[in-house]
Amino acid sequence: MTATATTTLPETAAPETGRRVLPPLRIGRHTIDSPVVLAPMAGITNRAFRRLCREAGAAGQPASGATSLYVSEMITSRALVERTPVSMKLIEHDPEEQPRSIQLYGVDPATVGRAVDLLVSEDRTDHIDLNFGCPVPKVTRKGGGAALPWKTELFRGVVSAAVRAAMPYDVPVTVKMRVGIDADHITYLEAGRIAEGEGAAAVALHARTASQAYSGQADWSRIAELKRTVTSVPVLGNGDIWSAEDALRMVEETGCDGVVVGRGCLGRPWLFADLAAAFAGSDLRVTPTLGEVSATLRRHAEYLVDFHQDENKGCRDIRKHIAWYFKGFPVGGAFRNQLALVDSLAALDDLIGGLDGSMPWPGDAAEGQRGRAGSSRVVALPDGWLQSQDLNEAQREAVARAEGTVTDGG
Secondary structure, X not given: OOOOOOOOOOOOOOXXXXXXXXXXXXXXXXXXOOOEEEXXXXXXXXXXXXXXXXXXXXXXXXXXXXXXXXXXXXEEHHHHHOOOHHHHHHXXXXXXXXXXXXXXXXXXXXXXXXXXXXHHXXXXXXXXXXXXXXOOHHHHOOXXXXXXXXXXXXXXHHHHHHHHHHHHHOOOEEEEEEOEEEOOEEOHHHHHHHHHHOOOOEEEXXXXXXXXXOOOOOOOHHHHHHHHHOOOOOEEEEOOOOOHHHHHHHXXXXXXXXXXXXXXXXXOOOHHHHHHHHHOOOOOOOOOOHHHHHHHHHXXXXXXXXXXXXXXXXXXXXXXXXXHHOXXXXXXXXXXXXXXXXXXXHHHHHHHHOOOOXXXXXXXXXXXXXXXXXXXXXXXXXXXXHHOOOOOHHHHHHHHHHXXXXXXXX
C-alpha cells in the first residue's frame, strides 16, 4: 500500500469473503452486516471520529455489506431535554450516517423518557443506547453509569421509560453495562434479565467492574454467562479487543452475537476494516505506512475543524489523538511535542510533510493496548448506596437532583 496526496485512509480492497464468522447483527429493525459497534467514548466519538471510522469500516466490507454501528458519545438526558447548545451539537449526524445512533445517560426515568421522546419524535436518531457502564467518579457518585444497576427498580424504571417512549417510532433501545460495582456487588446478570424483560433490543457487557475502570484484564467468561442468561436478544461483548483476532477469539470463547470496540480503535480507525474483513471470513488486515497514518491523522483533523466550525479548536482537539496514531513509529519525541502544539491545518501539514512516508507499519510495537489503563479503585457512590438495592427517600431525592449535574461527554 502506498499513500498519495488524496489518501484519506489506508487503502484496502473489499475482502473476498469466506465463511462468515457471525450472521448479521439485528438490533430491532436494523440489520448490521458487520456485527461491530463503536463504543461511545467521551470527547472522542463525535461526528468527526464516527465519519472516519465509518469510512474505514466500509473499506473492509463486502460490496453489498452494511456498515457497523457507530454510537455517539454520551449525552446527558437533562441537558438534552433543556436543549443546551452542546447537547444539540453532539446529537448531530452526517447525512450518510445510517443508522443514526445516540447514547443517553440518565438517572431519572421521567427525564430519560422525555429525552427519548425528543429524539424520536423529532426524527433525530434511529437507535438509542443507555449508558450503565461509565465508571467515572463524577457519574457514579450521583448514582449513574455503572452504579445505577445496583438499584434494580430504578434500573428497570429507566430502561422501561426509554423503551416506552421509543416504541411508537420503532426505534430500538439497547443497554450497555458493566459486570458490577466491584467484586462484592455484581449486577450484570440481573440487569441483563431486567433489560431483556423491559424490551431492550440488545445488551452489551464491558467485562470489568466499575472499580476496575480500565485496569487489569476483562473477564470474558462473564460475557459467556450473560449470553447463557439473556436468550431472546443479542448479547455483545466489550473489553480488551485490540485487534480483529481478539474479536474472533471473544466470539469463539463466549458465543456473543457481536463485539463493542472502544480504546482499540484510538488512533487506528482502520481497525473497523480489519473487523469487517474478519467477520466476513477474510484474513485481510490493514498495515498502513507512516504516510498513510499521517494522511489519516490529517483527515481526522480536517473533520474536527468542520465539526467545531473552528480551525484552532479542531486542531487543539486532534492533539489528544497524536500519541495513539503514531504508537510504535520511531518519529521522535521532538516531533511529537511539536504536533502537540499545532494550531492550524497548515502547521500540521508542515510537520507531517517532513516524515518519511514510506516507513512501514511497525508491527507489534504498534499493537496492543491504547489509552490509559489506570488502576483499580474504590467507586465513588452516593451515601449508603450499597446498603440496599432499593432507593431510600434521601437517595431518591439525590438522584432526582443529580440528573442535571453531569455534563455531556461525562
